Amino acid sequence: MFSRQPDTTVNTPTLLPPCKGWKADLAAPGAITRSTPENAEYPLYRNGIYVEVPRHSFSVRGFGVLLILLMLPTCFLEAQMIYRHLLSPSIIPLTIDMLSIVVMSFTVMIAYRLDFSAPRNEPIRFNRARQKVYAYNFKPCGWNPWCSWPVEIEVYEWSQVRAELWSRGSGTNHRCGTMLSIVKPGTNEVIDRFPLNYETLCEDPWLYIHTYMEKGPDALPPFDTPRDPNELVWYSPLRRWAPKVKWPEDIDRESTTAP
Structure with missing residues (x-):
């Protein structure tokens, strides 16, 4: 889906602490970017108020x-x-x-x-009008399969969001992706983390979001193919029995509208 590799000439992380397997810091809110995202079909939905991007903990079930x-x-x-x-x-x-x-x-x-138990999708909404981020975060408890595994909605200011590329392991055990880190205002101290994507060591997903939030949708390739976060795919038939994405009504309204 994505091919652009990050600039790793800066080899010192700025966040405290950096994410596990840190490889590179990506552009922070307010930073100037000159590249143009390549993938016009990345988001689930986009308009002048917000963009919603997909995220799958398990792309294939079974x-x-x-x-x-x-x-x-x-x-x-x-x-x-x-x-x-x-x-x-x-x-x-x-x-x-x-x-x-x-x-x-x-x-x-x-x-x-x-x-x-994992939902069909774990989307993240970036609301440009409100300058906020809304994450649909699934919280599994690996040591207790009998307890509740909830979905928690995390809401943060755009100015608090940072992105880091990470990579761990090798061979069949290799894992990589982009981690979103939330910092305490005015510092580099991380107070929360959750993934933006998995299995791609590429800056384009974050560049797409950064460009949208900083420059607006006109700076991106045209988008005219909205997708349902609950869509079913042939290669993962068990997704049919997974919980559907369902935002709380108040958060759904807030995350898709202007102030």
Whole structure:
């Protein structure tokens, strides 16, 4: 989707602390940019008041269901073993089998929640008229698959937003993206962070947003193909059963209108 690589000649992070795997700081609000974003189809929606951009924690779902199917026979065998140990008690094997069942149950629940609890999209709205950012942030709890995994709406001033490119790992474990960092007004002290995108080490997504907020929609390529954040895609059929994006009414009204 994007191809422009960042300028990494400045190799010292400015934020305190920098994000994990920091590679580069991108243009801050108020900074002058001379490049033009290349991808006109990036946003979900754009007008003169706000732009809404997509974000997916899981672009393809189903790995959790696959893992569950693969683990079911093992769970069945472990249950049989526990039953046999109960008939003729043997403490050590019984303890091992019961711990195995607990671990597998935990893994199955995590896999299920990741496939069916994460919303179809996690959009972010940048309101130029209000100079505010509205993030639809999914909050999974990886250590407790039985508790609530909520969506929290975060609202910040545009002037507080910074963007950092990050990259971690290598080979099949390589991960990268753009992190949005929120700073305490007048400082470089970070008070919150959430991702803008995943799996692209490119400045164009942020450049598109920065250009819109600083220069307005006329400085961007024409946009005439709005998309539904709840759209279904052929390569991820399980998205059909994921929660739809639904902004709270007051936030939906505020984030899409001028003061």
